[in-house]
Amino acid sequence: xxxxxxxxxxxxxxxxxxxxxxxxxxxxxxxxxxxxxxxxxxxxxxxxxxxxxxxxxxxxxxxxxxxxxxxxxxxxxxxxxxxxxxxxxxxxxxxxxxxxxxxxxxxxxxxxxxxxxxxxxxxxxxxxxxxxxxxxxxxxxxxxxxxxxxxxxxxxxxxxxxxxxxxxxxxxxxxxxxxxxxxxxxxxxxxxxxxxxxxxxxxxxxxxxxxxxxxxxxxxxxxxxxxxxxxxxxxxxxxxxxxxxxxxxxxxxxxxxxxxxxxxxxxxxxxxxxxxxxxxxxxxxxxxxxxxxxxxxxxxxxxxxxxxxxxxxxxxxxxxxxxxxxxxxxxxxxxxxxxxxxxxxxxxxxxxxxxxxxxxxxxxxxxxxxxxxxxxxxxxxxxxxxxxxxxxxxxxxxxxxxxxxxxxxxxxxxxxxxxxxxxxxxxxxxxxxxxxxxxxxxxxxxxxxxxxxxx
Numbered sequence: 001x002x003x004x005x006x007x008x009x010x011x012x013x014x015x016x017x018x019x020x021x022x023x024x025x026x027x028x029x030x031x032x033x034x035x036x037x038x039x040x041x042x043x044x045x046x047x048x049x050x051x052x053x054x055x056x057x058x059x060x061x062x063x064x065x066x067x068x069x070x071x072x073x074x075x076x077x078x079x080x081x082x083x084x085x086x087x088x089x090x091x092x093x094x095x096x097x098x099x100x101x102x103x104x105x106x107x108x109x110x111x112x113x114x115x116x117x118x119x120x121x122x123x124x125x126x127x128x129x130x131x132x133x134x135x136x137x138x139x140x141x142x143x144x145x146x147x148x149x150x151x152x153x154x155x156x157x158x159x160x161x162x163x164x165x166x167x168x169x170x171x172x173x174x175x176x177x178x179x180x181x182x183x184x185x186x187x188x189x190x191x192x193x194x195x196x197x198x199x200x201x202x203x204x205x206x207x208x209x210x211x212x213x214x215x216x217x218x219x220x221x222x223x224x225x226x227x228x229x230x231x232x233x234x235x236x237x238x239x240x241x242x243x244x245x246x247x248x249x250x251x252x253x254x255x256x257x258x259x260x261x262x263x264x265x266x267x268x269x270x271x272x273x274x275x276x277x278x279x280x281x282x283x284x285x286x287x288x289x290x291x292x293x294x295x296x297x298x299x300x301x302x303x304x305x306x307x308x309x310x311x312x313x314x315x316x317x318x319x320x321x322x323x324x325x326x327x328x329x330x331x332x333x334x335x336x337x338x339x340x341x342x343x344x345x346x347x348x349x350x351x352x353x354x355x356x357x358x359x360x361x362x363x364x365x366x367x368x369x370x371x372x373x374x375x376x377x378x379x380x381x382x383x384x385x386x387x388x389x390x391x392x393x394x395x396x397x398x399x400x401x402x403x404x405x406x407x408x409x410x411x412x413x414x415x416x417x418x419x420x421x422x423x424x425x426x427x428x429x430x431x432x433x434x435x436x437x438x439x440x441x442x443x444x445x446x447x448x449x450x451x452x453x454x455x
Contacts, residue, residue, distance in 0.1 A: 040449050041447070041448065041449070041450070042079075042080065042450070043079040043080045043082065043083035043450030044075070044076040044079040044080060046079070046443070046448045046449075046450045046451065047079045047297070047298060047300055047358060047359065047360055047450065048295070048297040048298070048358070048359045048397075049072075049075040049076050049079050049358045049359065051295045051297055051358070051359040051397070052071075052072070052075055052358050052359060053288055053292055053293070053294045053295065054292070055288035055289035055290060055292045055294065055317055056288065056294055056309050056317070056319075056356070056358075057071045057072065058289065058317075059289065059309050059317035059318060059319045060074070060307055060309065060319045062319070063309075063318055063319035063320060063344075064104070064307060064319060064320070064321075065104070066104060066105075070104055070105050071307075073105045073107075074104070074105045074106045074307055075307070075357075075358040077101070077105055077106040077107055078101060078106045078302060078303065078306040078307065078357070078358070079358065079450070080450075081099075081101045081106060081109040081127075081303060081306075082300065082301075082302065082303050082306075082435050082450070083434060083435065083449070083450035083451070084109055084125050084126065084127060085099035085109060085111060085127070085303055086420060086433075086434025086435045086450075086451075086453075087125070087434055087453060088111050088121070088122060088125055088127065089420060089421075089434070090420075090421070090432055090434060090453055091121065092111075092113055092115075092118055092121070092122075094114075094135055094137060095113045095114045095115045095118055095135060096111075096112075096113060096135065096136055096137075097112035097113055097114055097130075097132045097134065097135050097136050097139075097165065097168060098111075098112045098136045098139075098163070098165025098166075098168075098304070099111045099112070099127075099165070099303060099304070100165060100166055100303060100304040100305040101303055101304070101305035101306055102305055106305060106306060106307070108128055109126070109127040109128065109303075110127065110128045110129075110130055110166075111125075111127045111128070111129060111130070112129075112130040112131070112132045112136075112165060112168065113129065113130070113131060113132070114131070114132060114133065114134065114135050115131070116131045119131065132168040133168060133192075134168050134169070134193065136163070136165065138193070139163040139165075139168070139169070139170055139193065140163060140326065142163075142170045142187070142189045142193045142194070143161065143162065143163050143170050143326060143328070145187040145188060145189055146161050146170065146172070146183060146184070146187045146189060146328065147328055147335075147337050148187070149183060149186040149187035149188075150183060150187075150328065150330070150335050151335075152186070153182065153183060153186060155179070155183060155330040155335060156175075156179075156202065156330055156332070157174060157175045157176040157178075157179035158172050158173070158174040158175070158176070158179040158180040158182075158183050158330070159173065159174075159175070159199075159202055159203055159329060159330035159331075160172070160173040160199065160203065160327065160328065160329050160330070160341070161173065161183070161327070161328050162324040162325075162326060162327035162328065162341060163324070163325075163326055164195075164324060165304060166304075167195065169193065169194060169195045170189060170193055170194045170195070171194070171195050171196075171197055172184060172194060172195075172196050172197070173196075173197045173198075173199040174196055174197070174198065174199065175198075175199060175200070175202065177196050177198065180196040181196070184196075199369075201369035201370065202330075202331075202332070202369065203329050203330070203331055203367050203368055203369050203377075203379065204331055204332065204367050204368070204369065205240070205242045205270075205331055205333070205351055205366065205367040213225040213253065213287045213311075213313070213353075214252075214253040214313055214349075215239075215250050215251065215252055215253065215258060215274075216250060216251045216252075216253075216255070217243060217244040217248050217249075217250055217261075218244070218248050218249055219249075219251060221243070221244075222349060223239060223240060223243035223244070223349075223351045223352040224239065224240075224311075224312060224313070224349070224350060224351060224352040224353035224354075224364075224365065225237045225239060225352065225353070225354075226238040226239045226240070226352050226353060226354050226363075226364035226365075226383070227286070227296060227354055227361050227364070227383060227394055227395070228282035228283055228284065228285075228394075228395040229273060229282065229387070229392040229393060229394055229395055230282055230392070230393050230395060231273075231275070231390070231391060231392050231393070234275050235275070235276055235280065235281060235282040236259060236262070236273055236274050236275040236276045236282065236392075237273065237274055237276070237282065238271070238272070238273050238364055238383065238386050238387070238392065239272050239273070239274060239351075239352035239364055240266070240270050240271070240272060240351050240352035240364050240365060240366055240381060241264045241265045241266030241269060241270045241271045241272040241381075242266040242267075242270055242331075242333065242351065242366070242367075243264075243272060243351055243352050244261045244264060244272060244274075245261060245264050246261050246262065246263055246264045247260065247261060248260070248261045248264075249261075250274050252280070256279065257277060257279070258274070258276055258277065258279075258280055259274045259275050259276035259277055259280065260274065260275055261273070261274050262274065262275045262390070263389075263390050265389075266333065266334075266336070267331065267333050267334025267335060267336055268334070268335075268336065268337075269336060269337075269381065269385070269389075270336045270339065270364075270366040270367075270381045271364070271381050271385065271386040271389060271390075272352075273386070273390050273392060282395045283395065284296045284297075284395045284396045284397045284398075286311050286354040286356055287311055287313075288311065288317060289316060289317045294311070294356060294359075295359050295397045296356065296359060296360075296361050296394065296395065296396050296397065297359040297360065297396050297397050297398070298359070298360050298361070298394075298396060298437060298438070298440065298443070299360060299361045299362075299383050299384050299387070299394050299437055299438045300360045300435050300436070300437040300450075300451065301325075301360075301362070301382070301384065301435055301436040301437065302322055302357035302358075302360060302362060303322070304322055304323065304324065304325060305321055305322065305323075306321065306322050306357055307319060307320075307321055307357060307358075308320060308321065308322050308342055308344060308355050308356070308357045308362055309344070309355070309356055309357070310342075310344045310346060310350070310353060310354065310355050310356075310365060310378070310380075311353050311354045311356070312346060312347075312349065312350030312353040312365065313349065313350075314346075314347050314348065314349035314350050315345065315346060315347050315350060315372040318344050318345050318346070318372060319344060320342050320343035320344035320345070321342065321343050322340060322341075322342055322357075322362075323341045323342060323343060323377075324340070324341040325338070325340050325382075326338040326340075327339050327340060327341045327379060329341075329366075329367070329379050331367055336366060336367075336379070336381075338382070338385075339363075339366055339379040339380060339381055339382070340355075340362070340363060340379065340380050340382055341377065341378075341379055342355070342377065342378050342379070342380065343377060344377075344378050345368075345370060345371060345372035345375060345376040345377075345378065346365055346368055346371075346372070346376065346378045347371050347372055350365050351365050351366070351367070352364050352365055353365045355380045355383075359397075361383045361394055362380065362382065362383060363380030363381050363382045363383045363386075364380055364381050364383065364386070365378060365380055366378075366379045366380055366381050367379055384417045384436055384437065384438060385417075387417055387438055388417040393415050393438070394438055396440060398440075398442065409425075409426075409427065409428070410424060410425035410426040410427060410428070411424045411425050411426075412424040412425065412426040412431070412439065412444065412445055413439065414439050414440055414441045414443075415438065415439065415440075416438070416439050417436070417437070417438045417439075418433040418436065418437060418438075418439060418451075419433060419436050420433055420434060420435060420436055421433060423455070424445065424452075426444060426445045426446065427446065429445075429446075429454055430454070430455050431445035431446075431452040431453060431454055431455065432452065432453045432455050433451065433452060434450070434451055434452060434453055435450070435451055437451055
């Protein structure tokens, strides 16, 4: 049943007070990333959409059917849409039922709510409103019950499940529909909350051949470097857990001794990190087409519908869109959750490699189905969860390795991974997180209204 929180007058007041912040990006303006002198930075400026390299833009043009200007506008619009969706999520509270972008340039942001009284507030932000039956919290809770039930079942014939905000339902994708029904029954998820879709292929992990920037595990199998990271003064990289176990040694693509797996989780999650020796230096780049460097400027989570590109030396640069967050997928080795589902293709050897939206790191390649000749789908392990689990810091441009500036007091801290709804204090004020990200010096709450809202 839908939530009926009587808070809409407060929501309307909050939106009315900030309606002037409506971003031009949602209407497709090419100037959406440019702020007047002296004003707060736009979301596009905060997330450095201007740092997208030519190789990434070319891959977006090829895989998404865009020209260069459309690709550039899409990145701007997605950054602005993410910030707007974050503000509306905070304002709508328990009524919030998800958000996504549509259109060749991601020019339309849709925000779903369970209360029709919220429609005016959503539209005042320049977004399209959709009134639905179930809140995102209710759907997420049903999906969590599926995760728990799956631990005691063989889900090989019902290998993928997730919350589909667009359809306002939980979806179970199954080779055999009976397997999906068994999972739904075991989880106690009512038919009104769920839908079963047929699929023909079982997802698999991508082992062995070359990945983004290839490395070898125990002088045998090969995987891909995901993103360079640091842990204090120790340098290394994030990758997929199925690539190697804790203690396994690695060598680079040049067969030079490289490092050792410090932590690895698979199945359950698909995350790992490798600490490298002094011969290897962490850089804030992903290997792009033709050997170009793709800058990494942060790890802000892109919304459903946003463009995302993957680097892998087996198949090169390929792009697509994010179709679902908070997905569970069953491989022959076991179930992984949560991962993000995408329309990007991949092939064996791409495992562990980088997913990036604009200049924002998204995750590392886990597995999928299909290939890059006939098309396919992939799942990635979100990078922020990996960073948080191992206490790592993503290497980004602008990181000079020096001391961070002094903070004026409060609980906000650089290096911390924040989720939507988290609150911090900074400079005597309280702020609420709007979009998931790892904090960096320069991204203090007052400086990045795309990521933090003062409360």
